Amino acid sequence: RKNVEDFTGPRERSDLGFVTFDITADILKGKNGSIFDWNVKQLFLYLSAEYSTKNNALNQVVLWDKIMLRGDNPRLSLKDMKSKYFFFDDGNGLKGNRNITLTLSWNVVPNAGILPLVTGSGHVSVPFPDTYETTKSY
């Protein structure tokens, strides 16, 4: 984790987190039914980090996403993934933050009808160290 100037946003230094993760998931509907029934066109999966800081009571940052089309294998087995998006905090709240929860959720996109947002059961808590890293290539 580093404290870096975020050039894409507000011109202030904020904490930037680096997370690598594995995902093993079986996207089902109900008890063992395949999520891909006749009215499911695709799933938009995303891994989000949720945490609290002194600045903000609730923070949510999407680290990674993937589109799973009907016909794709609903079983995910990903190892050593790096986050797709920069994990910038709004401030310096990542340093020493012990309670960052990563959850996998997905948006069900039907052929027609309701667009539900489902959160997977199972989540992981990630603690950030108390110190910043000095330059290390990402």
Next chain:
Amino acid sequence: AVAGPDMDLFGDLRRMNKRQLYYQVLNFAMIVSSALMIWKGLIVITGSESPIVVVLSGSMEPAFHRGDLLFLTNFHDDPIRAGEIVVFKVEGRDIPIVHRVIKVHEKGNGNIKFLTKGDNNEVDDRGLYKEGQNWLEKKDVVGRARGFLPYVGMVTIIMNDYPKFKYALLAVMGAYVLLKRES
């Protein structure tokens, strides 16, 4: 007896006296008013100023394509959370944008600021926001996408791009309602 179906139509027009014409006009006005009332009712029920929107760009493909119809709600107590599909307007611009929330920072007092990105875009929406604006707020939100119908919105896009089509359609509808006789 008079000949042919064409002659019957003009005969009808001539025979229709003023009273019947006024009646048909009132009928037409009632249909238009009812439609407007239903629309206003939807605005009240959903809490959104525009409860039904048409997708105009391909920035949310493959989920939504140009011409798809989205149904929105905008309940005040619904918190904005990552992963949700929101329709928002950039201050000073008329066109609503449909994208996904990828970052949320909420303070204890309920103040929320969030960042959006189109699924099909490489980068987040900061380039679309106002000059110097880095976050969206609740006030920029038109609604949250709760349901959708594919293709149906194409009619609106065609009517916008080809105004002649819109006028032709209105003329045909108007003629039909005015000339229809209740048996």
